[in-house]
Amino acid sequence: MSAKTLYEKLVESHTIRELDNEGHVLLYIDRSILNEYTSPQAFSGLRERGRTVRHPDTFLLNIDHVNPTRSQRDDLMTDPGGQLQVDYFRENAADFGITLFDVLDPRQGIEHVVAHEQGLVMPCMVIAAGDSHTTTYGAFGALGFGIGTSEIEHLLATQTLVYRKLKTMRVSVQGELPFACSAKDIVLELLERIGADGATGYAIEFVGEAISALSVEGRMTLCNMAVEAGARGAIIAPDKKVFDYIYGKPQMPVGELWQQALLEWSQLSSDADAVFDKTVAINCHDLEPKVTWGISPDQTGSITGRVPFPEQETNPLKRLALEKALHYMGLTAGMLLKDIRISHAFIGSCTNGRIEDLRAVAKVLEGRKIASHVRGIIVPGSTMVRRQAEEEGLAKIFIAAGFEWRQSGCSMC
Numbered sequence: 001m002s003a004k005t006l007y008e009k010l011v012e013s014h015t016i017r018e019l020d021n022e023g024h025v026l027l028y029i030d031r032s033i034l035n036e037y038t039s040p041q042a043f044s045g046l047r048e049r050g051r052t053v054r055h056p057d058t059f060l061l062n063i064d065h066v067n068p069t070r071s072q073r074d075d076l077m078t079d080p081g082g083q084l085q086v087d088y089f090r091e092n093a094a095d096f097g098i099t100l101f102d103v104l105d106p107r108q109g110i111e112h113v114v115a116h117e118q119g120l121v122m123p124c125m126v127i128a129a130g131d132s133h134t135t136t137y138g139a140f141g142a143l144g145f146g147i148g149t150s151e152i153e154h155l156l157a158t159q160t161l162v163y164r165k166l167k168t169m170r171v172s173v174q175g176e177l178p179f180a181c182s183a184k185d186i187v188l189e190l191l192e193r194i195g196a197d198g199a200t201g202y203a204i205e206f207v208g209e210a211i212s213a214l215s216v217e218g219r220m221t222l223c224n225m226a227v228e229a230g231a232r233g234a235i236i237a238p239d240k241k242v243f244d245y246i247y248g249k250p251q252m253p254v255g256e257l258w259q260q261a262l263l264e265w266s267q268l269s270s271d272a273d274a275v276f277d278k279t280v281a282i283n284c285h286d287l288e289p290k291v292t293w294g295i296s297p298d299q300t301g302s303i304t305g306r307v308p309f310p311e312q313e314t315n316p317l318k319r320l321a322l323e324k325a326l327h328y329m330g331l332t333a334g335m336l337l338k339d340i341r342i343s344h345a346f347i348g349s350c351t352n353g354r355i356e357d358l359r360a361v362a363k364v365l366e367g368r369k370i371a372s373h374v375r376g377i378i379v380p381g382s383t384m385v386r387r388q389a390e391e392e393g394l395a396k397i398f399i400a401a402g403f404e405w406r407q408s409g410c411s412m413c
Contacts, residue, residue, distance in 0.1 A: 003270075003272070005205060008165075014029075014126045024165075026162060031058055032058065032128055033120065035063070036064075036089040038065075040149075041149045041150075043096070051157045053156045061098050062109075062114055064111055064114075066086065069379050071405060075103035110350045112133055118249065121144075122142065124264065125143070126142070128144070132227045133350050135227045139219035144233070146232075166233060171280045171282065173206060176209075176213070183218035184290075188292065191300060195298045196230060199230045201230070202277070203232065204229075210284050216241055216245040221351055225351055237268055237270070242265075291303055291337055293331065303337055303338050305337050306337060307326070307331050307335045345370065345376045348379030348412070350381060355392075358378070361398070370403065375404075376402055378406065
């Protein structure tokens with residue numbers, strides 16, 4: 001038997017049958033979290049064809065994309081189109097018997113935060129959802145990927161998808177993260193190296209001592225942003241940190257079932273001699289806090305660096321992209337990145353809206369004020385995160401520093 005990567009094992013264990021010789025398989029999907037923004041036409045398709053949802057208990061409907069995040073929680077939509085989407089979403093939940101986390105539900109939040117809070121994500125699962133950042137779930141040793149609306153309809157009706165297997169990329173991250181660096185800096189370093197399309201057609205597996213040292217929430221940030229490099233999957237082998245993190249969550253197995261699951265999950269890893277299609281190595285020793293300065297996530301640099309000179313770029317397409325970015329952003333080549341004036345500061349999203357992120361922000365803000373010309377907005381990733389931040393006194397720090405402290409939702413993202 002040939003050695004396999006973790007990605008290959010997950011796909012193989014969920015393959016119902018091979019469909020052709022080009023890598024297409026019929027894939028069983030364990031779980032799906034759907035939002036009000038990308039699913040309406042899928043439910044309309046079911047109604048038009050007289051179909052039902054095959055396994056309603058494997059789905060969660062969660063409002064996060066169009067709901068207001070005003071400080072005073074309500075479900076009043078300022079946009080008529082958004083209100084229509086929410087109303088139809090509620091109707092779909094009732095008609096098809098699927099659990100809904102509505103705007104005022106105490107469990108509501110961004111789907112990729114809510115899912116792990118509720119224990120809906122477990123190692124070895126395959127999860128598909130109508131949002132590209134479903135790759136987040138790779139932090140738990142699961143395979144998550146985004147799908148389009150027509151695929152959502154197929155998934156609702158059959159619990160399966162036609163899936164084309166991806167190539168594999170191993171990203172090894174060694175060394176200890178320097179002061180003030182985080183998982184976000186690792187993934188921005190990767191983006192700067194391989195580009196915003198460098199992982200298109202690949203599933204990434206992150207390995208190395210720096211990855212093992214990350215918290216589970218840090219790993220979520222890493223897997224979440226892999227899609228910014230074009231990846232359709234990102235995975236980290238689960239370990240004790242993951243098992244401790246998910247233990248006791250609402251939907252997790254208990255008792256003997258938990259012990260059996262641990263035995264299985266503990267075996268989830270790539271074989272030692274597994275061959276990857278591509279490898280990338282990152283050493284954290286020289287890593288610095290990074291920022292994106294342009295109009296693409298791969299237009300990034302260290303905070304001590306400068307805006308690049310387009311004429312120094314040998315690739316004509318990349319050179320043109322740099323020129324467009326400089327024009328759009330109103331920047332001058334050679335400017336120090338740390339000298340670029342900002343107008344807004346946004347903390348949140350499914351990338352960095354968890355309690356660990358908010359604690360890090362509070363450490364920076366305590367005893368300080370944001371500049372008078374900057375509008376600061378903090379949007380917690382879920383209502384549960386918001387409540388915890390308030391209980392820990394973090395919200396008072398944010399407000400005292402001049403930030404707007406908002407309700408959960410996708411917000412500016």
